[in-house]
Amino acid sequence: MKLLKIENNQGYFLLENGEYETIDKLTKEEILKLVNQSLDADEAVEFDSIQDDNLQNQAHQIIYRNVLGKLRELFDRRDEYKDRSERLFLEEYDRYKADIADEKVGDTS
């Protein structure tokens, strides 16, 4: 799944419907979707890299570079983001879940 691509000196990002939109139309909501996709992706995500002169639109370049850098980092470190050990109430949660499961077993037996 390619989240960011470069074509005709323009940067594009992937929309939910599978189509691409130029990067200057990117909003914070769309950024959040890309962030989610990078972190939750089941398959590998891909990005076109900025080459010497493949993205000449200056405004596109600024946006593309920032977003690309961040999404790559997130995808590479997505396991760290999923670590639940620091979560609040983790111990209670696990204990209560176990109690609820025991109760169900008790009901059926």
Next chain:
Amino acid sequence: MYVTQTRSKSDRNLHMKKLDFHMHTVATASDSDFSFSMEKLIEYVNSTELDAIAITNHNMFDSGQYAEIVSELAIDVFPGIEVDVDSCHILVIADPCRLPSFISAAEKVTNEIPDENSCISILRFQEIFGDLDDYLVIPHYLKKPEIKEATLGAISFAVTCGEVNSPKKFVRCIKDESQLVPVLFSDSRISSNLHVFSTRHTYIDCGEISLNAIKACLNDRSKVALSKEDGNNLFQVLSSGLKISTGLNVVIGARSSGKSHTLDLINKEQRRIKYIRQFSLVQTDEEKYRKEFESEVDGQQNRCVDDHLSGLRSIISEVVDIDLVSLENGVESYVDTLIRSAEEADRNDSFSRASLFSESEFSLGDDNSLTALISSTRQLIESIDFRSIIDKHVDQVDLKKLACELIDVLWENTEQRSRRAIANGLVVNVKRELAVRSSAIQISDVDFYEVALAHKKVERFCEVVKNVRSKCKIKETDVQGYKVIVRKEPFEGAQQLRALSQRNVAFSNAMSVYDKPFDYLLELKKIDGLRDADFYRYFVRIIYSVENSDGFPVSGGERSEFRLLQNISDAQNYDILLIDEPESSFDNLFLKGNVNALIRDIANIMPVVVVTHNSTVGATIGADYLLLASKEKADDNFEYKIYSGHPTDKILKCEDLSETESYVALMDSLEAGHETYEIRRAGYEVIKN
């Protein structure tokens, strides 16, 4: 018939025997280490003129040492043991004629109580000793560890007397028929380090010394006493032999005659002493008095104020970091850039046309209320105290499901917030870079919700402060006839604030905006050395006052009296009360009217020793016993002597049998001599006429 019933006092004195039936000669596991000294025991018995003793070591009887002691001493020595029974101590004293059976019982005790943490049950105690009537059985009674009622009940048939640890408790038991007959013993460790011999002994009116005769005496409270000649009116208080009354003692004497020294000696030799020293009741420093009042006299007051101001405290912590000025600036800058960007719309370029150029950030918010809700649910699940009530109304499993679902939401929110923060970071960076390249005006970001919330918080804070500052009474407590009142009112000047801070810093700027609570808070923040956590104390003035029964503020004298009352009520937890020169703290009218009565009252329940050279105290307090301290020349040196007697005795006597006239002593100590007294009296007569 009348004659046979009434024995003369001297007759009775001949029969009075002095006993110490509780002493230790072996360092057992229950004692701190010491080594027994036979010389010391002989010295102790001789100097204290004991007529009989019992050897009572913890849970053991050393028959070899006992035989040695018997052969060394000229008085009767009884074999005994102090047994740990049901977490209390019971003395068992045997008839020397029944030594073999006592030794075998003591051996069983030793085997069954090998260390200081063990004890035997009262049933086992009875099994081991068999017929308790063969022994003299004395439990710790008004002495720690005290015997429990159930334990005493089980052996009450064999117990007639109980051990107490002070003359005060002895007298209390003697007066109260429902209590056991009291005995007071030294409980000394007889070691070479024993320098001050105990004065705790019991006299019994007993013709011959035998276990049965002693047991008979200890069954009759009229036959036990604290002193040889004076029944329970006097007791020995110093190892030098000095006796004082179990009621009110007055010590008089010239300056530097050893009055305070006598109190110091009593304080050193006796235990559980309440000592009210000279001038200690006077308090002239208002500020010190106030502080002492807050901290000591009623330590709960501070807590009361903290409770009262806790709401203010928490709202201060909510608003203390609000920066209204920078929030205003943010709004201004937003409006300004918005207008300019509209005006210069034609200047848009590829940078400013990008959506992110004018994008705002996600508002992140927090989950404080959700976290609190989870904590409350958790409390419902984990509560032990109210388990049955909670279970009656809500199913545990449902509560756990609720908690898990709420936690799921919390985690999801946390996750979302962290992802929004990432997006925000990107937005900020891209916006900054685009702005650098663009010639268009970028509209600055502002979180209107945050601005509105901050204003609302400040508004609310000002309302709360206004209410807190209203003048009113917070708390009123009755303490021994006085009212302790805590009030609050607005501060009136910067000086009051500075006094409260105890720092040399200026509060004048703050005080000038005292009417605008939020500005006032900002000014407080500028003052060096004031902690944020203490700001709440500077919003309203808390005033402590003590009023007398008429509702007026107390005078200096009443304040001292209040302190005396506090001290005296505390004295009831001690065994002897010593007061050094109460006249140093009170004027004569107070002494006569209030203080004397107070001291008299407490002397009804415990021995009190008052040192004075004030005639109002010395002559009118109604002493039970008079002590005259005197510094006298002996050979080349001076020696301190104490003459004593009842207030009506014409002669006061010293332990060394020397005597002095009571009248002269009183005149010299309280009235500056007979001559001055006569002149003064004549002077009063003239005015009166």
